[in-house]
Amino acid sequence: MSQAKVIRVAGPLVVASGCSGAKMYDMVKIGQLGLIGEIIELREDQAFIQVYEDTTGIGPEEPVRLTGKPLSVELGPGLISSIYDGIQRPLDVIRSREGNFVTRGIELPAINREKKWDFIPVRKKGEAVAAGDILGEVEETALVRHKIMVPDDAGGRIKEIKGGKYTVEEVVARIETAAGLKEVRMIQTWSIRKQRNVNKRLMPDEPLTTGQRVLDTLFPLAKGGTACVPGPFGSGKTVVQHQLAKWSDAQIIVFVACGERGNEVADLLLSFPELKDPRTGRPLLERTVIIANTSNMPVAAREASIYTGMTIAEYFRDMGYSVALMADSSSRWAEALREISGRMEEMPGEEGYPAYLASRIAEFYERAGKVICLGSDERHAALSVIGAVSPPGGDLSDPVVQATLKVVKVFWALDDRLANMRHFPAINWLLSYSLYSENIKSFLKNKVAEDFSDLRQEAMLLLEEEAELREIARLVGVESLSAKERLILESARSIREDFLHQNAFHPQDTYTSMRKQYLMLRSILHFHHQGLRALEEGRTLESVLALKVRERISQMKYIAEEDAGLLGVYLEIDGSFKNLREGQE
Amino acid sequence: MYKEYLTVSNIVGPLLIVEKIREVKYGELVEIETAAGLLRRGTVLDVSTERAVVQVFEGTVGLDVDRSRVRFLGRSQTLGVSEEIIGRVFDGSGRPKDGGPQIIAKKQLEISGNPINPDARDYPSEFIETGISSIDGMNPLVRGQKLPLFSGSGLPHARIAAQIARQAKVLGKKEKFAVVFGAMGITFEEANFFIEDFRNTGALERAVLFLNLANEPPIERIATPRLALTCAEYLAFELDMHVLVILVDMTFYAEALREISAARKEIPGRRGYPGYLYTDLASMYERAGRIKGKTGSITLIPILTMPEDDKTHPIADLTGYITEGQIMLSRELHRKGIYPPIDVLPSLSRLKDKGIGAGKTREDHADVLNQIFACYARGKEARELALILGEASLSDLDKLYLEFSDAFETEFVRQSEFDARSVIETLEIGWRLLRLIPRAELKRIRLEYLDRYYYERNK
């Protein structure tokens, strides 16, 4: 093979000649600094390389080293609580080695090689194991038992397996396979462009609860489902994603900060060790992996970052966990794709995006799902994916939004009119939808409340009626509405302000359990029903609206989960109306 | 010593194409000697085995193909820094403009800078009191934040920025403080307004200015903000100063970038701006911030004029996607004669939450601002309704909201250019206005704060 060398440099794109024998998506190292790049196109002996680091100072004639290996991530104990850049370099280690600014040509293992983990075998010598079977476990954090699985090519009979303290590179088991003896270490590598295998895909049928009322009650996501959050700047995409990372009942969170703000990452890093998982009381960081390729970091690595995150997420899913991946923002990834495509002078499609944009987006979201994992124990697992989309000017006809909406099943439409009014989360209840409501109905019925779906239905109806009535009121004035219609307006307002509105920064309001959501909504609707009845019985609207208990309803969000007062509100409503009827209020 | 070439083959807009080159590197600094012996500078944008594309800062007017000498300097563009830089004025390429001597540099810093490791960032959380109610009360600024002013032509953004620079302080602290000012394409008068204002308040001695004015080469504007930020990084992270960077006008910067992109015949993105405008802007804006273990900080206020007051214009839109909020100026308020004409509803400070509250401003701050937002939004809705159906058609409650929003604009937002209100004064004005609205309506405020602050007028 002739020596490969640079023949052109244009920003993040480098062209090299003398690359015969190289394969697509192989990793290469460029120049003296050894900048990391990946081959994204081959034309005869020329390779087009996207470079994951700033190419300033690189020029023609510099050597290019072909590694012959695809760009891969390392998988094994030590992933949890890490913070990586887009190609899985540990940013915390880089900082302690290189200082506060990210410099170039850094090569560091993603997973600590020195640390010893206590490997506890769950299988024995002589047993037959298939690919994906769990050989043993490591307690990675108090929240995560890291399962060591039989690699895809290592099914066979266990010749040796040993418990004890090992580094990730030491052999913990030997398996006799059809192709000879295979050694199993706790670390393995996997190409980021290749989906990890599963046994079977299933239909999502359980909600991924998030503690966010508008999401859980009105537009639920299922475990293993996909959702997108598009919206103009400042409408609350990042806060939604952070809230999900904090409070959703997944066992593992992979957060990909793709082309966004450094301070948002700092926020995660500083708050996650402090915040406690509401179910276990342990710091949230103990179940989280963060991939951070902020907007000022090299653009090509932004493209890779979501695949890096996805592969890590799939790996934990394979252990049998419910994993949730947040990508904030998928638009930045698409823009990176566009930038590289532009530099390669490919035929542009809509808005300059390459023609393959839609298929890349579809491929990405297809990696989500509820599955039966590889391995003979048929364990179930789920990988849910939530992507933020940042369309220019908030315009939903943007190609990234459109391509995303074609594949995802939940659409949380952020609305800057609501954001301007500081109605948060600024999720528009008339535009948003979830295609999982039916799938998870029976789960809600069994686990939350018999009538949960009915309440949801009624709330949605009231909100729709409100929109119509407000339109009428705009044209002819409020006085033209009947008392009943005005009560509908008030009840819908109560749903919006007392239920849907949720302050992410209020210690109590930030998270609401399904049970409390149910109790809140039930109280609001109960008041509505009682109000309607009172009107029918001849009470005035004013007297209904003057009832003190309304303040109780509006303060429910601030009542602690375990407080008996939550249940009390319902009875207080009854009491108030009784008094009203008896003329005491 | 330097490689010198006489092989310019094409000149396209601000670009030179140089042929038969050897060992040229991407991003390298270039010196061009014109036939008349004048020097210009540029950088390499694209390099292949045969040719390099060079972007010329001072523009290509007067350059010719045959006699231009091109030298590749083997390094990228740098700024020489030392303590002496404070108090100096430079042109848009970093050459002294105040008649003073060259800086004797202790260090040469690459102006493109390196990204701050996200793991090294400290979250900005110190409240900066600007003395302007619509900022301090509603969209508070914190140290290390990047908060742009979205303005339009003819709106008083310069006066507001100068007022912030003049009044900004962190409560209860006296610290080393500096202003770095980068001007791209603004007029002499506007630049002079800032300089005079800095001079009058004594800020000039603690300021560093980089000026590229309207009549100066547009392509130079690509470097100007980077020079300013490189200087700011030096002051903040090596000299431990709190630096306020004002960049005005980012619109002209983006236009320069568009000009280069067009000359390279790149596929244009929205409205002709290159697809990488986001990344390019981010590489500057993200240089603001705080670093763990460092005393200094960079707070960044970029100013941009939105063409046709359109916030979905790519420059404003992409800026908003990168910065930590925005302060939006309103032509409507300006017409009503309200200074500062800040429209608080579309304005936003994303970092406010960690900067306000007990021990920082006051316990009720967050609730009060949320409540005022809600009331003002409702009042403005009522105002619209009243326009269609007449004020009489409003419900009694909506009339109160209408009254509230009028009072909010004239009493809370409006203030004099030299009025530095304390944040407590601002909150008190807020409560005074909120008392126009019945207590039961104030759902965004915790009961304990309502108990504490709402009934005060009756006492």
Ligand SMILES: Nc1ncnc2c1ncn2[C@@H]1O[C@H](COP(=O)(O)OP(=O)(O)OP(=O)(O)O)[C@@H](O)[C@H]1O
């Ligand atoms: N649930 C919420 N509760 C309280 N405040 C919120 C909530 N959601 C959003 N906000 C407010 O809105 C601001 C903007 O939200 P966010 O940063 O998520 O916007 P974004 O859509 O991600 O913007 P960008 O696309 O520019 O990143 C936040 O800083 C916060 O002040």
